Amino acid sequence: xxxxxxxDGLIAQLLDGNRRAVARLISVVERGGDSADKVxxxxxxxxxxxxxxxxxxPPGAGKSTLVNAIAKAFRAADLTVAIIAVDPTSxxxxxxxxxxxxxxxxxxxxxxxxIRSMASRGQLGGLAQxxxxxxxxxxxxxxxxxxxxxxxxxxxxxxxxSTAHTTIVIEAPGMGDDxxxxxxxxxxxxDVLVVNKADRPEARNTVRALRNMLxxxxxxxxxxxxxxxxxxxxxxxxxxxxxxxxxxTVATQDTGIDQLVGEIGRHQHYLQTSGRWAVREAxxxxxxxxxxxxxxxxxxxxAETRQSLTDAVASRQLTPAAAAKMVLxxxxxx
Amino acid sequence: xxxxxxxDGLIAQLLDGNRRAVARLISVVERGGDSADKVxxxxxxxxxxxxxxxxxxPPGAGKSTLVNAIAKAFRAADLTVAIIAVDPTSxxxxxxxxxxxxxxxxxxxxxxxxIRSMASRGQLGGLAQxxxxxxxxxxxxxxxxxxxxxxxxxxxxxxxxSTAHTTIVIEAPGMGDDxxxxxxxxxxxxDVLVVNKADRPEARNTVRALRNMLxxxxxxxxxxxxxxxxxxxxxxxxxxxxxxxxxxTVATQDTGIDQLVGEIGRHQHYLQTSGRWAVREAxxxxxxxxxxxxxxxxxxxxAETRQSLTDAVASRQLTPAAAAKMVLxxxxxx
Numbered sequence: 176x177x178x179x180x181x182x183d184g185l186i187a188q189l190l191d192g193n194r195r196a197v198a199r200l201i202s203v204v205e206r207g208g209d210s211a212d213k214v215x216x217x218x219x220x221x222x223x224x225x226x227x228x229x230x231x232x233p234p235g236a237g238k239s240t241l242v243n244a245i246a247k248a249f250r251a252a253d254l255t256v257a258i259i260a261v262d263p264t265s266x267x268x269x270x271x272x273x274x275x276x277x278x279x280x281x282x283x284x285x286x287x288x289x290i291r292s293m294a295s296r297g298q299l300g301g302l303a304q305x306x307x308x309x310x311x312x313x314x315x316x317x318x319x320x321x322x323x324x325x326x327x328x329x330x331x332x333x334x335x336x337s338t339a340h341t342t343i344v345i346e347a348p349g350m351g352d353d354x355x356x357x358x359x360x361x362x363x364x365x366d367v368l369v370v371n372k373a374d375r376p377e378a379r380n381t382v383r384a385l386r387n388m389l390x391x392x393x394x395x396x397x398x399x400x401x402x403x404x405x406x407x408x409x410x411x412x413x414x415x416x417x418x419x420x421x422x423x424t425v426a427t428q429d430t431g432i433d434q435l436v437g438e439i440g441r442h443q444h445y446l447q448t449s450g451r452w453a454v455r456e457a458x459x460x461x462x463x464x465x466x467x468x469x470x471x472x473x474x475x476x477x478a479e480t481r482q483s484l485t486d487a488v489a490s491r492q493l494t495p496a497a498a499a500k501m502v503l504x505x506x507x508x509x
Numbered sequence: 510x511x512x513x514x515x516x517d518g519l520i521a522q523l524l525d526g527n528r529r530a531v532a533r534l535i536s537v538v539e540r541g542g543d544s545a546d547k548v549x550x551x552x553x554x555x556x557x558x559x560x561x562x563x564x565x566x567p568p569g570a571g572k573s574t575l576v577n578a579i580a581k582a583f584r585a586a587d588l589t590v591a592i593i594a595v596d597p598t599s600x601x602x603x604x605x606x607x608x609x610x611x612x613x614x615x616x617x618x619x620x621x622x623x624i625r626s627m628a629s630r631g632q633l634g635g636l637a638q639x640x641x642x643x644x645x646x647x648x649x650x651x652x653x654x655x656x657x658x659x660x661x662x663x664x665x666x667x668x669x670x671s672t673a674h675t676t677i678v679i680e681a682p683g684m685g686d687d688x689x690x691x692x693x694x695x696x697x698x699x700d701v702l703v704v705n706k707a708d709r710p711e712a713r714n715t716v717r718a719l720r721n722m723l724x725x726x727x728x729x730x731x732x733x734x735x736x737x738x739x740x741x742x743x744x745x746x747x748x749x750x751x752x753x754x755x756x757x758t759v760a761t762q763d764t765g766i767d768q769l770v771g772e773i774g775r776h777q778h779y780l781q782t783s784g785r786w787a788v789r790e791a792x793x794x795x796x797x798x799x800x801x802x803x804x805x806x807x808x809x810x811x812a813e814t815r816q817s818l819t820d821a822v823a824s825r826q827l828t829p830a831a832a833a834k835m836v837l838x839x840x841x842x843x
Binding site: 492496499 | 546549550553554555556557721722787790791793794795797798799800801802803805806807815818819820822823825826828829830831832833836837
C-alpha cells in the first residue's frame with residue numbers, strides 16, 4: 176500500500192467518524208509538509224460544522240478541570256467533544272502528558288471525547304498554524320464542540336484561543352497579592368468570563384474587579400481583530416451587542432458549570448442570529464490566508480538573519496525598504 | 510535641472526535645516542514611488558536622533574490644544590519641534606486644515622516649529638507607512654522632538670502612535686455617560702497618561718478610574734508589541750520597571766503642562782538608561798521591515814480579490830494554503 180493510499184484510507188476513516196484516524200491524521204498535520212497539505216486539502220470541504228470554543232487564562236486558574244467539566248456537560252447533552260490543550264511552554268507534543276492522564280480518568284472510555292496535547296516545537300506562529308490544522312481534522316471528524324485550551328501567557332497564545340467562535344477567559348481569585356494576572360488585552364477578547372474557585376473568600380473581589388474593568392473598558396467589540404476588521408466588511412445587519420457575562424464556577428465540584436454551558440450556548444445562538452458567525456468565519460479565513468503568506472515569506476528567515484537585518488536597520492546602515500527587499504529576494508531565490 | 514538633481518538639492522537643503530525642503534520632501538514621500546524611495550535611502554543614515562512622541566486619545570479630549578501646549582513648552586526650552594497630525598478619518602492631506610490654522614496662530618512665525626497634517630488616502634496600513642517616512646524626513650531635518658498625534662479610534666491608529674519612543678494617551682472627563690472611551694488596549698500602550706480638562710468636576714472620577722485600571726490591568730509592559738517581542742530579544746539588562754504616571758492638565762490654561770513635559774523627559778531618560786531605547790529602536794526597525802514585506806506581498810491585492818479569496822476559504826471552496834499560494838503567485842507574476 177502506498178503512502179498516498181494509506182493517507183486516503185485514513186481520511187475516509189476520519190470522515191466516517193473513526194477516532195483512531197483522528198489521532199493519526201493530527202500527527203500527520205503536526206509533522207507538516209506535503210502529506211499535511213494533502214490531508215487539509217482533502218478534509219477542508221468537510222469542515223465548518225463544529226462550534227470552536229477557545230479557553231484561556233493564567234496558569235493555576237483551573238483551566239484543565241474546568242475544560243473537563245464543560246466537556247462532561249456537553250457529553251450529558253449527547254454532544255461529541257474534542258479538547259486541544261495547547262502548551263507553548265512545553266517541548267512535548269502528541270503524547271499523553273500527565274495533565275491528560277489525570278483528565279482522561281474523568282472521561283475515560285467515552286468514545287465521544289477526544290483529548291490531545293499540542294506543544295511548541297520552535298516558534299509560536301507555527302503552533303497557531305498547527306493548532307488551526309488540528310482543529311480542521313477534528314471538525315471534519317464530526318466533533319460538535321472543539322475546546323481549544325491555552326495558557327494565557329502572552330498575545331500570541333491568546334491569538335490561538337481567539338480564533339475560536341466563542342472565547343472563554345478564566346480568572347481565579349487570590350492569584351497573588353492583587354489580580355495582576357488580569358490582562359487588559361485578555362478581557363478584550365472574552366465572550367464569556369469565568370471566575371473559577373468561586374468558593375474562595377477573595378472571589379467576590381475578583382468578580383467586582385472584572386465587572387468594573389468591563390464597565391470601564393467599554394469593551395470595544397472586535398478591537399482585537401485589529402486590521403482584519405478593516406478588510407472584512409462587518410455585517411451591517413448586526414445591531415445586537417453582546418455583553419460578556421461573568422460566570423462563577425467551582426470546577427472541582429461542578430458548581431456553575433450548567434450556567435457556563437448555558438452562556439456558551441447563548442453566545443453561539445447570538446453569533447448565528449446576529450450574522451456574526453459568518454463574520455468570524457470570514458475573519459478567521461483571511462487571518463489564516465495572511466498568516467500563511469507571511470509565514471511563507473518571513474517564516475523561513477533564520478533568527479540570525481532577522482537579527483542582523485534588524486540591527487542594520489536600527490543602526491541606519493540599511494533602510495527598512497532595502498531590508499524588506501532582501502527578505503523578498505531570499506524568498507524568490509529559494 | 511533634472512528631477513534627480515532637484516531631489517538631491519532638496520535633500521541637501523533638508524540636512525542643512527531648511528524648513529521649505531522639509532515640507533517638499535514630505536510631499537515627495539507621501540506620493541510614494543521611486544522618488545520617495547530615493548529620498549528615504551539618502552536621508553535614512555541621518556535619522557535616529559529625534560525623540561519620537563506619540564499622542565493619542567478620543568476625539569474631543571483636547572489633543573490638538575495639548576499638543577500645542579507641549580510644543581510651546583519644548584520651544585521655551587529651546588528645542589525644535591515637529592508635529593504630525595494624523596487623521597485617518599479625513600480625506601485631506603498635506604494642506605493647512607482648519608485645525609492647523611487655529612494651531613498655527615499660537616506658534617505662528619516660529620521657525621523652530623513645523624506642523625503637518627496627514628490624512629488617509631485609502632488604507633490605514635499605507636498611512637502608517639507614510640507617517641513613518643514623514644517622521645524620517647523630520648528626523649533628518651534635525652527636529653529634536655517629533656510629536657505624532659492620532660485620533661485614537663482603533664487599533665491601527667494606535668499602532669501609528671505606538672511606534673514612538675514615548676506614547677502619551679489622553680483622556681478627558683465627561684466624554685459620555687461613563688468613560689466608555691477608555692479602551693483597555695489603549696491603556697496598554699500608554700507611557701504617560703493625561704487627564705485633560707482636569708478643572709471639570711468629573712475629572713477626579715476619571716483619574717481614579719484610570720488609576721484602578723492601571724492597578725487592575727497589571728500593565729503587561731510591551732504586550733502591545735505582540736509577536737515583535739518574540740523575535741527581538743529583550744535587553745536582559747533591563748530590570749527597572751516604568752509605571753505610567755497620570756498627569757492632570759488644563760491645556761487651554763497651560764495648567765499641568767510643565768509636569769507633563771517633565772514626565773516625558775523622565776521617560777526619555779528611563780529609556781536611555783535602562784537600555785530600552787535601543788530595544789524600541791530594534792522593535793520599530795523589525796516592525797517596519799515586516800510591514801514593508803507584508804505590504805509588498807499583500808498590499809497590492811485588490812479589495813475585490815481579497816474578498817473573493819476570503820469568501821472562497823470561508824465557504825470551504827478553497828483551502829487557506831491554496832489561497833495563500835494564489836496570493837504569492839500573483840506577487841511573482843508581477
